[in-house]
Amino acid sequence: MENSSKTHIRYREAERRMKKIKGFYTHAMVYFFVNIFIIGAKALDLDPGEKYWEWDLLKLPLLWGVGLAAHGLSIFLPTMILGSDWEEKKIKELMDKNKY
Template identity: 45%
Template structure:
């Protein structure tokens, strides 16, 4: 029974970490959207008559912060796409099995 509880506690802690990472990403996304909306309004209000809004300096923050946001999204959501859902656990079991086989060979 203790083994079951330990496994449950481990899974609970893992789920708790994933929720924390998700919450961090969504907070980052919300800040990105709100700040860039404010920047758009500030930039529009400072345009001279006949001047186009579509200039690089008006998208500088959104572009580079967007790269950071994309990296954050990949770190939160993308690891399952790259490594598969159970990749980490399978690798751990593989390493443990290799270590056990090496110990058996030396005994």
């Protein structure tokens, strides 16, 4: 029974992590397509002699890119630094510490 419970908990944790990763990939795809659309629209609307690469065109991809990078780091960095089973070890440590 305990093994089944642990398997269920691990499945839920994996499912939660998968949803976070899927959310990041969705965010990255929206970032890519929206910025391609904006840059393409600017190229089509360009007047002769007008500068193409201006701050107004670059600030959205740059600032949104910082947010996308932060989103990615929040998902992938903890497992790269702490290891994939860090949460499980920490939970076990805290549960053992709080035993009476």
